[in-house]
Structures are given as structure tokens and as C-alpha cells.
Amino acid sequence: MRRSNLYTFFFITVVTIICAGLLSTAAYLLKEKQQVNVEVDMKKNILKAVKLIGNEKISQQEVLDSYNNNIESYVVDNLGEIIELSDGISVEDIDPEKEDTKPLNERMYPIYVKREGSKISAYCIPIIGKGLWSTMYGYLALEPNLNTIMGITFYKQGETPGLGSEVESEGFQSKFVGKEVWKSDDLVSIKILKLEPASDSPNIKHEIAGISGATKTCEGVMDLLLKDLLKYEKYFRKIRNENVIEEVVTDVK
Amino acid sequence: MSNKKTFFEPIVHNNPVTIQILGICSALAVTTQLKPSLVMGIAVTIIIALSNLVVSLIRSFIPKNIRIIVEMTVIATMVILVDQILRAYLFDVSKQLSVFVGLIITNCIVLGRLEGFALTNKPVPSILDGFGNGIGYSLILVAVGATREIFGAGTLLGFQVIPQSLYDVGYVNNGLMVLAPGAFFLLGLIVWLQRAVTGHYEEE
Numbered sequence: 001m002r003r004s005n006l007y008t009f010f011f012i013t014v015v016t017i018i019c020a021g022l023l024s025t026a027a028y029l030l031k032e033k034q035q036v037n038v039e040v041d042m043k044k045n046i047l048k049a050v051k052l053i054g055n056e057k058i059s060q061q062e063v064l065d066s067y068n069n070n071i072e073s074y075v076v077d078n079l080g081e082i083i084e085l086s087d088g089i090s091v092e093d094i095d096p097e098k099e100d101t102k103p104l105n106e107r108m109y110p111i112y113v114k115r116e117g118s119k120i121s122a123y124c125i126p127i128i129g130k131g132l133w134s135t136m137y138g139y140l141a142l143e144p145n146l147n148t149i150m151g152i153t154f155y156k157q158g159e160t161p162g163l164g165s166e167v168e169s170e171g172f173q174s175k176f177v178g179k180e181v182w183k184s185d186d187l188v189s190i191k192i193l194k195l196e197p198a199s200d201s202p203n204i205k206h207e208i209a210g211i212s213g214a215t216k217t218c219e220g221v222m223d224l225l226l227k228d229l230l231k232y233e234k235y236f237r238k239i240r241n242e243n244v245i246e247e248v249v250t251d252v253k
Numbered sequence: 254m255s256n257k258k259t260f261f262e263p264i265v266h267n268n269p270v271t272i273q274i275l276g277i278c279s280a281l282a283v284t285t286q287l288k289p290s291l292v293m294g295i296a297v298t299i300i301i302a303l304s305n306l307v308v309s310l311i312r313s314f315i316p317k318n319i320r321i322i323v324e325m326t327v328i329a330t331m332v333i334l335v336d337q338i339l340r341a342y343l344f345d346v347s348k349q350l351s352v353f354v355g356l357i358i359t360n361c362i363v364l365g366r367l368e369g370f371a372l373t374n375k376p377v378p379s380i381l382d383g384f385g386n387g388i389g390y391s392l393i394l395v396a397v398g399a400t401r402e403i404f405g406a407g408t409l410l411g412f413q414v415i416p417q418s419l420y421d422v423g424y425v426n427n428g429l430m431v432l433a434p435g436a437f438f439l440l441g442l443i444v445w446l447q448r449a450v451t452g453h454y455e456e457e
Binding site for chain 1: 282283284285286289311314315316317318319322323326327329330333334337338340341342344348353401402428431432
């Protein structure tokens with residue numbers, strides 16, 4: 001049956017309006033819940049990176065409670081100075097990806113620290129970078145010496161399922177633990193090799209085995225680690241110097 | 254054709270993957286492990302069934318010359334809707350699925366069933382046809398996914414199934430299974446096996 005052009009236009013307009021209406025209603029109604037999920041997921045990953053929680057299932061409320069009780073957050077600038085945020089903005093709202101597009105002296109770099117009493121027991125920074133297909137998002141936690149890796153997480157990525165997406169797996173992430181990011185006086189990335197690093201390799205502190213079939217993703221991880229560590233280089237150096245002075249002072253005492 | 258036949262035929266005798274050779278791209282892409290295969294299977298099944306229902310309901314109003322556009326609009330809407338709901342209520346699953354969503358829109362099985370069945374059949378058989386095809390597709394994905402995970406990584410759903418003692422005496426994971434060609438070989442074997450058993454031949 002042949003129908004008039006007018007009918008065709010009419011029909012497709014109705015279909016489009018119904019579909020658009022359906023989707024925008026769904027997006028509007030579900031937005032709040034989705035945002036909470038994203039926020040909880042982010043905080044959960046910070047907690048995971050600093051080893052406050054493992055892979056066990058915990059409720060959203062538990063995540064938020066644990067985060068509020070243990071994690072402190074602040075922002076440093078390009079020169080490694082801690083800066084005050086204007087009212088109404090929290091550190092958690094800062095999108096590190098957007099910061100990268102700002103002029104260098106306006107960028108804000110968030111840091112999340114785990115406090116135990118008066119002592120800081122972990123530093124955590126966001127890490128973001130391109131893999132093979134997608135942008136990967138995660139957190140890197142360092143021990144108080146700002147050298148040894150305490151934990152790493154990737155929580156959002158669109159790499160090849162089963163291959164590159166293995167960066168999200170516990171097995172891959174645990175390989176980073178205990179590795180070091182300073183080599184003499186320079187920040188370095190963790191080198192991801194094809195095979196397990198030889199046990200007598202001089203760089204064993206900076207090497208781990210990669211994921212088979214995910215060379216490009218691993219290269220992305222190497223690049224983004226260095227790129228994001230360098231953002232905090234000035235701040236890290238300051239803290240490390242303070243640590244050294246503190247150690248000397250306690251030794252003299 | 255009876256409802257029962259509509260439902261069961263695509264599961265084995267007219268399986269969309271092994272007989273119609275549709276949906277191969279996603280069958281290769283997501284089957285390195287069992288879990289994404291399962292999630293993908295379930296998502297595709299729901300989306301075929303729902304799209305089949307909608308298109309079947311409006312089938313007599315669709316102008317023939319723009320039917321593919323209408324079908325694609327319906328599929329895309331369903332996929333985004335399912336994705337939005339997952340993101341709100343099953344966040345972890347949605348994270349697993351995120352990259353596959355685009356693939357579902359382009360999955361030839363969905364469009365194929367709308368064109369081949371829903372456009373000319375009543376709503377109830379259309380839903381059954383959707384579920385049947387979805388399950389047929391899922392079965393193949395699960396078979397390939399499980400095999401690839403066991404031989405490629407030694408695990409199943411993340412649990413170690415190949416004992417460490419076997420590795421100690423020199424067993425190694427099969428690297429081919431992790432890569433796309435491994436899926437090609439497996440899929441080829443399944444197609445061969447099924448045709449050998451059922452005696453199905455392509456018409457000349």
C-alpha cells in the first residue's frame with residue numbers, strides 16, 4: 001500500500017516525538033539516582049586505592065560514611081601550593097579532565113589523603129588518560145613517603161572487554177602495589193612489560209608484567225601515570241623535603 | 254507456525270548466529286570472558302523482545318519506504334532506555350555493559366528480526382520470536398565465552414578452574430583464545446558441529 005508523503009512525514013514526526021519524550025523523561029527521572037551512583041563509585045575507588053576497603057560488597061551509605069570519616073581532600077596548584085576553593089565548590093566536584101584544558105596557572109589538582117590521628121597515612125591522586133579506545137579513569141594511592149605505590153584503581157574505561165578492560169581487574173592492579181615512582185631524583189612511570197620482569201632486573205622496582213592482547217591499553221596506562229604524577233611533582237618534592245628534615249630532626253633528638 | 258515453534262526454532266534449528274550467521278561481530282568482540290558474554294546475551298534478548306513488540310504493534314501504520322528508519326529509531330530508543338535504567342539501578346552491570354551498548358544498536362539480529370518477523374506478525378508471536386532469538390544468540394555467546402575464558406585465562410567467571418598443580422608441571426594458557434582469531438575458530442567449530450549433527454545445508 002502506497003501512502004502519501006504527508007502521512008510519511010506525519011508518522012515519522014510522531015515516532016520521533018514519542019521516542020524523544022520517552023528518553024528525556026527517563027533521563028530526567030533517573031538523573032539524581034545516577035549521579036549518586038557515580039559519586040559513590042568515585043569515593044569507593046578512592047577508598048579502595050588507599051586500602052580502606054577491599055572487594056567486598058558494601059552499601060552506598062557505608063561507602064559515604066567511611067569516606068567522610070577517613071578521607072580529607074584539598075587542592076594544590078601548578079606550583080605545589082595548597083589553594084583555597086571558593087565557596088560552594090568541593091574538591092570532589094573538580095573534574096581533572098576539564099582542568100587540563102585551563103591555562104597552566106589556573107589549574108587545580110585535587111589530592112585525597114587518608115588521615116590516622118595527626119599523621120597522613122596515604123596520598124591519593126586521580127589518574128586519567130587515553131587507552132586504545134577510551135579514556136580511562138582511576139586513582140593512584142602512594143605511601144606517606146610519596147614513592148611506594150599503595151594501590152591503584154581504574155573504575156571507568158571502555159577498553160576491549162576481556163583484554164584492555166582487565167585494567168579493572170584485581171590481578172592487574174595488585175601488581176602495582178609496592179612499586180616505586182621515584183628513580184633517584186626523577187618521577188618515573190611504572191614500565192609495563194610483556195612478561196614478568198626478571199628477578200635480577202635493576203629496574204624491578206619500576207616494572208610489572210602487562211596484559212596479553214592489550215599492549216596499547218598498557219602503553220596508555222604507562223603514559224597517564226607519568227603525566228599525572230608530574231602534575232604533582234612540585235608538591236610531592238616539598239612534602240618529601242619536609243619528611244627528610246623531620247627525619248633528620250628526630251635523629252638529632 | 255505455532256507459538257511454541259516460534260520460540261524454540263531460533264534456539265537450535267534456526268539459530269541466528271550459527272545458521273543465519275548474524276551478530277557475529279559482537280559474538281567475537283565480547284566473548285573473551287563468560288561474564289560480559291552473559292550480560293551481553295541478556296541485554297540483547299531483552300532489547301530484541303521489546304523492539305519486536307513495539308514494531309509489531311505499530312506494523313500496520315509504518316510507511317514501507319521509511320520502515321528501516323522507524324525500526325532503527327525504535328531499537329536506539331530501547332537500547333538507551335535499558336542503559337539508563339541499568340545506570341540507575343544496576344550500576345555495576347552498566348559499567349560492564351557501557352561499551353557494548355553501541356554494539357547492540359548495530360547488532361544485525363535485532364534489525365533482522367524486526368524486518369523478518371515483527372513487521373508481519375502479531376505482538377505475542379513477535380515477543381516469543383524475540384526471546385527465542387535472544388536466547389539462541391546468548392547460548393552461542395556463553396559457549397564461546399566459557400571456552401575462551403577457561404583455556405585463555407584458566408578461570409571461569411573470575412574463579413580459577415585450572416588447578417595450579419597443572420601450571421606447575423608446565424601447562425600454559427592458550428594465548429590464541431584471548432585474541433579475536435580464537436573466537437573465529439571456536440565459532441567455526443560450533444557452526445560445523447551443528448551442521449554435521451542436524452544436516453543443515455545452505456540452499457544453492
